Amino acid sequence: MSLVHPNRIFPLNDRPMREGAVVYWMSRDQRVRDNWALLHARELALKLRRPLVVFFGLSPSFVGATWRQYAFMLAGLREVERDLRALGIGFRIVTGDPGEEIVRFAEVVGAGMVVTDFSPLRIHRMWKDAAAKRLAVSLVEVDAHNVVPYREASPKREYAARTIRPKIHRLLPEYLTDFPKIKKHPFALDSALPETDWEALRATLSVDESVGEISDIVPGERAAQGVMDEFLKHRLNRYDRDRNDPNVGGVSGLSPYLHFGQIAPQRVAYEAAKRDGAGADAFLEELVIRRELAENYCFYEPHYDAVDAFPEWARRTLAAHRGDEREYAYTKDEFETGKTHDPLWNAAQRGLVETGRMHGYLRMYWAKKILEWSASPEEAMATAVFLNDRYALDGRDPNGYAGIAWSLGGVHDRPWFDRPIFGTVRYMAISGMKKKFDVERYVGGRISQEA
Ligand SMILES: Cc1cc2nc3c(=O)[nH]c(=O)nc-3n(C[C@H](O)[C@H](O)[C@H](O)COP(=O)(O)OP(=O)(O)OC[C@H]3O[C@@H](n4cnc5c(N)ncnc54)[C@H](O)[C@@H]3O)c2cc1C
Known part of the structure; x- marks a missing residue:
């Protein structure tokens, strides 16, 4: 049986799978652990006895983002590269239009197929549409960001939390599971990809640097895990009472990590659901119902910001x-x-x-x-x-x-x-x-x- 639930997987073109490396085009889910898209790509590569490579297309100026957000993201990706190498998985980051760069990279590396993750936002969908048309091989999307895959949760734009809640609750027992551990990959590329020169990469960006880095929040998967553990241990049980008071540090502080995919919402939800009580219930309502309602809104409403x-x-x-x-x-x-x-x-x-x-x-x-x-x-x-x-x-x-x-x-x-x-x-x-x-x-x- 496949590791990844088939309802998470959606083909974006009808091109064939060929002989060659499997490429995971990482976009929104920038982590190594608890990542359904990476798990799916590795499972395919293992079955085909092929190398596995992760590609990241770095847009040089991304819809209003400043150095503040880029710095947080790039620090997380550095950790991703290190962890992937330790697992025998290649990593390549290239500046340019991601929808074009992935096509170029797939040709250079001789990809047999490409797997990517899911985002409901217009720009990500534009990149994927362009790549789906131009890639010579199969492109499939895996929803690695939602607990209940977005297409399963609802086929239409929902009116309110009250209309999506019962649908998600009905499906949660099937999807709110633990993740399998990602294992070392036994098949390597003939010639290894060079390590990223992160300083040189910064010079390729054209972002506004006047909005600077934030020093009191540590980016990356390990830091995200630490923030989650600390919240679950000390504050989750009071979340229902403390979350609306800005003077009390009652909320999780996880949103930057969740946004950049440095931690899986499903990991946080799975751990929170192990604890009973009004705090956990209130937290899961925000993390799962409200968050997945927002995904539904942006996916089915193209003018979500107007x-x-x-x-x-x-x-x-x-x-x-x-x-x-x-x-x-x-x-x-x-x-x-x-x-x-x-x-x-x-x-x-x-x-x-x-x-x-x-x-x-x-x-x-x-x-x-x-x-x-x-x-x-x-x-x-x-x-x-x-x-x-x-x-x-x-x-x-x-x-x-x-x-x-x-x-x-x-x-x-x-x-x-x-x-x-x-x-x-x-x-x-x-x-x-x-x-x-x-x-x-x-x-x-x-x-x-x-x-
Ligand atoms: C005007 C406005 C702008 C917002 N902008 C953003 C934004 O840019 N990015 C962002 O992630 N959230 C945004 N939110 C939603 C929410 O305020 C934040 O997710 C939350 O404050 C993040 O802090 P936290 O992780 O400590 O939240 P917690 O209270 O600890 O909640 C945990 C997680 O649940 C989810 N969540 C919580 N509240 C909501 C909500 N109302 N709707 C959807 N999901 C929710 C988030 O993923 C959050 O990280 C916005 C809300 C409003 C009203």
Whole structure:
């Protein structure tokens, strides 16, 4: 029986499998352990008695990413290269358009077939479509990012968590399993691939280096494992109570690692599910249901980062309030530099710029205020996506696009009471925030960190 569930595997072209090395075109799932795409590629290579090589196409400037995100990713990939070599698996990273570079690499290395991982985002799908057409050999996708494979979870765009939850829960017993261990690969390429010169690779990038690395978070698979272990041991049992208070470090801090695939969501979910209690239940709701709902949204909604993706009721109500007077209206620059009249908003934004992170509860308030203080929903959407993707370590993620669309346009939400600017899109007030947590303490803490 195959190691990998057949429902995770999806052919992207109808080209044949040939004699030759098996290539895993690693993209979103940048890890060696607990990776269904790598396990599938190795299983094929073993059966065919062929070498296994991992290829990574490095886009020199990736949708708004800055050096901050590149540095985190490249450090993780360095670890991937070391670990693959120890397993007898080749690794090659090449700067260029990944959809073109994989075709070139497959020819050079004499690939017999190519396996890749899954992402619902437009750019990744464009690369894969281009490669699927141009590769002379078979290209298959393996969903290594979701616990329940996205096509299995639902064949259509879901309305809300309540509609996808029962579907995922029904399938979880089948998919929420442990992973087999990846073993050393016995067949090597005739001539080994050269080790990567990481400094030279950096020089091939054209990214904005003014947004720098974050020093208090260690990238990579081992670090991710450590963050998970620490969270499960000390904070999971209180997650249901602590997760909405930005003054308490009650959340996992795993999103940068999950975003770059340095840890498998299924590993985290599997370990969390071993522990009972309200903390584990609340955590699994976010990690599995909400996260996989965001994947579903981006896969079935091509305009996931635009107001066109908002449900009909939200587009109508926002249009009806388009002309409402804005008591405050800020430019993108004023937002970016945290110069609004609201100390909480400014503290959250400056924290994002400085640390690459913003607490999940504040993120909702942050985005909703961008809608309230922008000239139009379109402008608000563009500002929120720009700031999140530029500064957040976990930016450019389906969760980010879904989170912004939820905040600004009622995606996965329902109509509330009618009020200015928002219409019936759910509103969040500073008074509500003050009831939930000590806002002054949070703002004071950030100011003293900046001083
Ligand atoms: C406006 C806005 C922007 C956001 N931008 C991003 C983003 O760019 N990248 C990103 O990964 N998440 C984003 N989120 C979702 C959520 O806020 C973050 O996933 C979470 O704050 C990350 O911190 P954590 O890993 O400590 O979360 P934890 O609370 O420990 O949760 C664990 C994991 O569950 C998942 N999760 C938690 N909350 C959500 C949610 N609401 N929707 C979907 N998945 C969730 C994430 O994978 C998260 O890492 C955004 C939410 C909003 C409202």
